[in-house]
Amino acid sequence: MILLDSVSKTYPGDTEPALDSVSLHIEPNEFVFLVGKSGAGKSTLMKMITKEESPDSGKIIIGGIDLDYVKKRHIPGYRRRLGVVFQDFKLLPRRTVYENVAFALEIAGMSGKEIRKTVPKVLELVDLLDQAKKFPHQLSGGQQQRVSIARSVARQPKILIADEPTANLDKLTTKEIIDLLKKINDFGTTILVTTHNENVVNTLQKRVITMKHGKIVDDQKNNGIYKLDESPIERPPARVVQTPGHALKTKRKLVQ
Amino acid sequence: MTKEEKALKEKKLKKVSKKGLRTMQKNRNRHIIREKARVVKYGTKGFGRNIWLSTAATVVMAITLIILFVTVVASVILTNTAEMMKDKIDITIYFKPNTSAEILEDLSNTIKADPNIKSVETSTSKDEYAKFLEENASSDEIINILDDDMTKMMIDKMQATMRVKVYDVDNLDSIKQIVEEDKLFRAYTDKEKLPTYDVNRAEIATITSWARIARTGGIVLAVVFLVISILIIFSTIRMAIFSRREEIYMMKLVGADKGFIRGPFLVEAEICGIIAGVVAGVISYFGFKFISPKLINYGIDVSSINNVLDSNQLIIVFLIFILAGIVIGRVSARLAVSKYLHKT
Numbered sequence A: 001m002i003l004l005d006s007v008s009k010t011y012p013g014d015t016e017p018a019l020d021s022v023s024l025h026i027e028p029n030e031f032v033f034l035v036g037k038s039g040a041g042k043s044t045l046m047k048m049i050t051k052e053e054s055p056d057s058g059k060i061i062i063g064g065i066d067l068d069y070v071k072k073r074h075i076p077g078y079r080r081r082l083g084v085v086f087q088d089f090k091l092l093p094r095r096t097v098y099e100n101v102a103f104a105l106e107i108a109g110m111s112g113k114e115i116r117k118t119v120p121k122v123l124e125l126v127d128l129l130d131q132a133k134k135f136p137h138q139l140s141g142g143q144q145q146r147v148s149i150a151r152s153v154a155r156q157p158k159i160l161i162a163d164e165p166t167a168n169l170d171k172l173t174t175k176e177i178i179d180l181l182k183k184i185n186d187f188g189t190t191i192l193v194t195t196h197n198e199n200v201v202n203t204l205q206k207r208v209i210t211m212k213h214g215k216i217v218d219d220q221k222n223n224g225i226y227k228l229d230e231s232p233i234e235r236p237p238a239r240v241v242q243t244p245g246h247a248l249k250t251k252r253k254l255v256q
Numbered sequence B: 001m002t003k004e005e006k007a008l009k010e011k012k013l014k015k016v017s018k019k020g021l022r023t024m025q026k027n028r029n030r031h032i033i034r035e036k037a038r039v040v041k042y043g044t045k046g047f048g049r050n051i052w053l054s055t056a057a058t059v060v061m062a063i064t065l066i067i068l069f070v071t072v073v074a075s076v077i078l079t080n081t082a083e084m085m086k087d088k089i090d091i092t093i094y095f096k097p098n099t100s101a102e103i104l105e106d107l108s109n110t111i112k113a114d115p116n117i118k119s120v121e122t123s124t125s126k127d128e129y130a131k132f133l134e135e136n137a138s139s140d141e142i143i144n145i146l147d148d149d150m151t152k153m154m155i156d157k158m159q160a161t162m163r164v165k166v167y168d169v170d171n172l173d174s175i176k177q178i179v180e181e182d183k184l185f186r187a188y189t190d191k192e193k194l195p196t197y198d199v200n201r202a203e204i205a206t207i208t209s210w211a212r213i214a215r216t217g218g219i220v221l222a223v224v225f226l227v228i229s230i231l232i233i234f235s236t237i238r239m240a241i242f243s244r245r246e247e248i249y250m251m252k253l254v255g256a257d258k259g260f261i262r263g264p265f266l267v268e269a270e271i272c273g274i275i276a277g278v279v280a281g282v283i284s285y286f287g288f289k290f291i292s293p294k295l296i297n298y299g300i301d302v303s304s305i306n307n308v309l310d311s312n313q314l315i316i317v318f319l320i321f322i323l324a325g326i327v328i329g330r331v332s333a334r335l336a337v338s339k340y341l342h343k344t
Helices: A042-049 A072-080 A097-106 A112-125 A141-153 A171-186 A198-204 B003-029 B032-049 B051-088 B101-112 B125-135 B140-145 B148-157 B173-181 B183-188 B201-242 B245-253 B258-297 B303-309 B313-341
Strands: A002-009 A019-026 A031-035 A057-062 A082-085 A159-163 A190-195 A207-212 A215-220 B091-095 B117-123 B160-166
Touching: A002 A042, A019 A042, A019 A207, A019 A215, A031 A042, A031 A171, A031 A198, A042 A057, A042 A159, A042 A190, A072 A082, A072 B003, A072 B245, A082 A141, A097 A112, A097 A141, A112 A141, A141 A159, A141 A171, A159 A171, A171 A190, A171 A198, A190 A198, B032 B051, B032 B258, B051 B201, B051 B258, B051 B303, B051 B313, B091 B101, B101 B117, B101 B160, B101 B173, B101 B183, B117 B125, B125 B148, B125 B160, B173 B183, B201 B245, B201 B258, B201 B313, B245 B258, B245 B313, B258 B303, B258 B313, B303 B313
Parallel strands: A031 A190, A031 A207, A082 A159, A159 A190
Antiparallel strands: A002 A019, A002 A057, A207 A215, B091 B160, B117 B160
16 A cells, blocks of 8 residues: 655755665555654655655655656645645634535535535544534644544545644543544554654554654564654553453564 | 566556556546636635735725826826817917908918928908907997997908917927918018917927826836836735645645635635725726816816716726736736745
8 A cells, every 4th residue: 555665865955864765565454653753754754655755766656656657747636545634733724624624525526415415424423513613723632633634534545644643632632533543444544643652652552663764663563562762662561452362572672 | 576577567557657647637627617616615705714814905906006097097187188288389470461361371271281280270350350359249348449440440450360280399490481481471471470489489398398298207107006006916915825825735735736726815816806996996986076176177188087987988997997906916816826836
């Protein structure tokens, strides 16, 4: 679903590469966390996927499309195939909740009838149907993020990428958002989430890819855990949600 | 993987990618009309939701349209007034009393040979006397003393005249030459009363330069105001759009096409233009109607503008106002949005 092959990128004026020969393969229906400190290259990688940036070398294939062939005129159409959730929500401030979600469908050329049918369903999914007529500034941070998620999933994309979706939210709201992403993943959407929040990563027991200095330094396929200081860690048992059939690995070492 | 396998895989990937991209293009092309309708809907809603910025842009646009109208009108009425005054100026050539109408006709034909002559009007001594009577008809004192002897004496004393209007008041040398050198003119012109072209020269020169200033100055002023207006409106709309640049970025990130992003901004600017055009048109119309009697009192010729405003052409004037508002608004908005549209 998402394939990066030896992708490198150095921004003009920088001596260190933002991405250094990054290779990555995410299968359909996977839920993947992309973690790492600021400057590790997470955002650059996300921007490569959304085609905000282009790599200096390497290949990126998203949903079967080689991004080398995505010219400027194709970018809007390409982006419509993705669902994107942002840290700062990026909602249209002068449009209501309903209109924000409908916007994603309108730009895809959906008919008014289809939109009137789809938007309430999506708002119900994120539990915001009663807030449909409100403007973003009338909502809490968590609600705004749910609108953002509703907008990104309204077109039922095969891939949803979320850049620090819980960074501005409190613990309880963070849990709600992650649960929602999990629910969407259960419907069959491939999800890639960047985060700093170790609680979020560790409670969900999904694949965790760790980046450092523009490189992937660790890729834990299942039961991934992450500690902010990136030192070799022991999984604290109290923090981990045990699930049947999952053998808990007692020690994981993050490659420096 | 061998080189051949790699090449084959690459070929297949290219084919799949291109097919996927073609499908995306196809889907987009199918919905152009629907997209236009949505652009108009969001543009109209946006105008209401950004009412303060919309009002500011509309007011600035209306003011600049009024300034443009004033400039154009000032240029037209100044030119017309100067032309009217110029038209009033004629050269009067005086002939000996009792020069006959036939001779005046010959003199008239002689001077008409000059291409600078616009019109010639002759008047015999009797005609001049008739004019005198007409002008003084209300004065009983004068009428009472005009007995037959007095009448005869006056006709014998009054010069026959020729009033000449010219195209170019700056170029009177050829006429002067005819008056001074033509045999017939030399024989009949009154040597004691010289033609008026020397007397009026200073006046003629002043009016001519006024007319020239009004014409060229009016054009220059109109162009200067037009440029200033566009710059002011452009800055206002650019500021309005600057405050919404994040919105443009957001729309791009979720996959909106450039036309779909730009469209509502253009519609908003066009609505501003339409309202500004109507407001400016109404203010200009009533403003001019209020001020024109005062201008007429000062001897300024406002007839051409009044003729336009009092006829069916008023609709065209209003349409020009609205069209100017739409065009200026649209061009400004398009330039302002493009700046942020190409950034991300």
